[in-house]
Structure formats: C-alpha cells, structure tokens
Amino acid sequence: MGFPRIQKRQLRNALIFILLIQTRVFCYQYKVGDLDAWGIPTSSNPTVYAKWSKYHTFKIGDSLLFLYPPSQDSLIQVTEESYNSCNTTDPILYMNNGNSLFNITSQGGFYFTSGAEGHCQKSQKLHISVFSGNGSSSASSPSYDPSSLPASSPSYPNVFGTIPAPPSSSSSLKMPVFVSAAIGFFMCCALLSG
Numbered sequence: 001m002g003f004p005r006i007q008k009r010q011l012r013n014a015l016i017f018i019l020l021i022q023t024r025v026f027c028y029q030y031k032v033g034d035l036d037a038w039g040i041p042t043s044s045n046p047t048v049y050a051k052w053s054k055y056h057t058f059k060i061g062d063s064l065l066f067l068y069p070p071s072q073d074s075l076i077q078v079t080e081e082s083y084n085s086c087n088t089t090d091p092i093l094y095m096n097n098g099n100s101l102f103n104i105t106s107q108g109g110f111y112f113t114s115g116a117e118g119h120c121q122k123s124q125k126l127h128i129s130v131f132s133g134n135g136s137s138s139a140s141s142p143s144y145d146p147s148s149l150p151a152s153s154p155s156y157p158n159v160f161g162t163i164p165a166p167p168s169s170s171s172s173l174k175m176p177v178f179v180s181a182a183i184g185f186f187m188c189c190a191l192l193s194g
Helices: 005-022 048-054 080-085 175-193
Strands: 029-031 063-067 075-078 093-095 099-103 108-114 125-130 137-140 155-158 161-164
Touching: 048 125, 075 099, 080 108, 080 125, 093 099
Parallel strands: 029 063
Antiparallel strands: 063 099, 075 093, 075 108, 108 125, 125 137, 155 161
C-alpha cells in the first residue's frame, strides 16, 4: 500500500524544504587588519597582518576586503617568489580603488602586498593559505614569530584595544544537514518502494 500521488508530491516538497532550511552557507567577508586599514604597519604594531591572519580561518567562498586611500596606496596579488623578494613589477592582480575585494575561489596560497613603492619592504604584505577538506587554513605574514603571540589568547590587538577572534568551525558539514539527508534518503526509499 503506497501513498496517493498527491501525498508523495507534498512529502517530497516538504523534504526538499527541510533540507534547504538545514543547509547553511558559511562564507565570510574579512576586512584585512579589521579596524586598521591596509597600510604600512606602525612601529608599535609591526606584525599587524601576522596577528590578524593568525586568528582567521579562510575557506573557498570567503573574501578579503582591503581598505586604503586610493591616492596613496594600492593592492597587488603576487607569486610566492615575488612576495618573498618584494618584486612588485609583474603582479597577478592589480587593484587601486581603495575598496578592493578579493574572492577566494580555490585552494592554495595567496600572496598580497602593496603596489606602492617601498611598502612591501616595510612589511605591508599578507600571505594566506586555503586548504580543501575540512576548511582549515593557515596564514602568515613577514617577520611572523609564533612565540611572540600568546598561545592561549583568543583575541588580537588593534588600534582600539583587543577584539575577540571569531569562532572557527571544525567542519563545514553540520549535524542537522546530515540528519536531514539521512531522513530524506530513507523517505525517498520508502516512497519509491511503496
């Protein structure tokens, strides 16, 4: 004995609705440096980008927002070799509008620096890594020394004091999605067999 045809459609539509409700999209837009704009690090905070990137987990779908005065600075994406040598003559990407948004669309290492002459040598550069799988990543910046950062501190300094780091998720697959998928699978099997 099976369900009448109309009930099967209603059940299918309800199941799809439940799955859509349970699915979450976790893409974030990170402002590089948070309250500090993209610029040459100050002498009081020379590792601002290392500290900033240490407490963030980047994944595909996220984006980086670089804010800076367009008349004084720019942003370029470079190769690892150019990043390490501060060679800004052949960038992969050049942005100079003061409100530069970089969308993370693949895994791997991404290297950024200022396009303004001499800024890279003054540590205005950022490296992030995006890994596949569980969405974990690491990031670093020039003159990054892990021992200089407190291991137990869940926050990082900026010009206005300390801001807690956002929580990182250990897995992009959440339990409600798994439960909904399992229920949907069994319901579809029951509908098709009956």
